Amino acid sequence: MLQIEDLSVAFRQHDGRLTRPLAGVSLTVAPGDCAGLIGGSGAGKSLIAEALTGTLPRNAELSGRIGVSGRIALAPQAVTALDPLARAGAQIARLARLAGRSADPAALMARLGLPEAALRAYPHELSGGMAKRVLIATALATGAGTLIADEPTLGLDPEAADRIMALLAGLAAEGTGVLIISHDLPRLVATTTRVTVLREGRPVETVPAAAFPEGLTHPFTRALWDAQTWTATEWAKAC
Numbered sequence: 397m398l399q400i401e402d403l404s405v406a407f408r409q410h411d412g413r414l415t416r417p418l419a420g421v422s423l424t425v426a427p428g429d430c431a432g433l434i435g436g437s438g439a440g441k442s443l444i445a446e447a448l449t450g451t452l453p454r455n456a457e458l459s460g461r462i463g464v465s466g467r468i469a470l471a472p473q474a475v476t477a478l479d480p481l482a483r484a485g486a487q488i489a490r491l492a493r494l495a496g497r498s499a500d501p502a503a504l505m506a507r508l509g510l511p512e513a514a515l516r517a518y519p520h521e522l523s524g525g526m527a528k529r530v531l532i533a534t535a536l537a538t539g540a541g542t543l544i545a546d547e548p549t550l551g552l553d554p555e556a557a558d559r560i561m562a563l564l565a566g567l568a569a570e571g572t573g574v575l576i577i578s579h580d581l582p583r584l585v586a587t588t589t590r591v592t593v594l595r596e597g598r599p600v601e602t603v604p605a606a607a608f609p610e611g612l613t614h615p616f617t618r619a620l621w622d623a624q625t626w627t628a629t630e631w632a633k634a635c
């Protein structure tokens with residue numbers, strides 16, 4: 397269970413000034429929940445992930461309340477988070493060990509739809525979608541009851557992106573609390589029960605997925621939806 401109330405992150409600059417790129421964010425992810433978080437570039441999405449996992453830069457000042465029951469783990473945005481010199485299976489086992497657990501990497505990879513051969517693969521031998529799955533596997537190997545997936549579909553082709561989103565929805569259906577941070581509003585709406593919208597580090601609103609698109613009332617959320625669905629429609633026509 398994850399509960400964030402009025403979360404703010406500020407940075408003390410070298411000249412003593414304080415900037416506050418994130419303020420007033422609240423959200424809850426219960427076991428079995430699949431929630432979404434969206435915002436443009438620089439909206440503060442990664443700051444939230446870093447605040448939740450205790451990985452904010454040292455000059456960050458955190459305020460608000462973060463309540464976590466059970467373990468929380470991050471599947472990071474960049475596949476470069478994987479050790480380029482270690483095989484995927486060994487990386488999953490290592491994360492489990494660091495969390496004080498023993499894991500069965502083969503079972504975990506099978507659960508995430510990865511072929512057994514991927515256990516022995518180095519990160520550069522994995523496709524983008526497979527590497528994203530390995531990142532999710534390393535997070536789950538910690539025994540986390542809450543998973544934060546930071547941009548899980550970034551850089552993937554549409555089919556691989558759909559498969560990753562279906563996988564995350566499946567994890568939620570099995571009882572994991574899942575927070576998906578993404579730029580991809582149509583996929584978030586298709587996968588999650590609600591989407592929290594951020595704009596320049598401030599919350600705009602949290603909208604039930606069922607409200608998209610007819611029930612949208614906030615002009616920012618509407619513009620975000622129109623921009624992304626227009627592109628998809630026009631692209632489909634052009635093809």
Ligand SMILES: Nc1ncnc2c1ncn2[C@@H]1O[C@H](COP(=O)(O)OP(=O)(O)OP(=O)(O)O)[C@@H](O)[C@H]1O
Pocket residue numbers: 407415417435436437438439440441442443444453
């Ligand atoms: N160490 C830091 N010092 C000062 N400001 C920072 C620091 N780290 C991040 N920020 C600021 O916080 C804001 C939010 O950054 P963040 O990386 O969370 O955005 P984001 O929503 O994840 O963007 P993107 O989608 O591009 O990754 C940005 O304006 C960024 O400049």
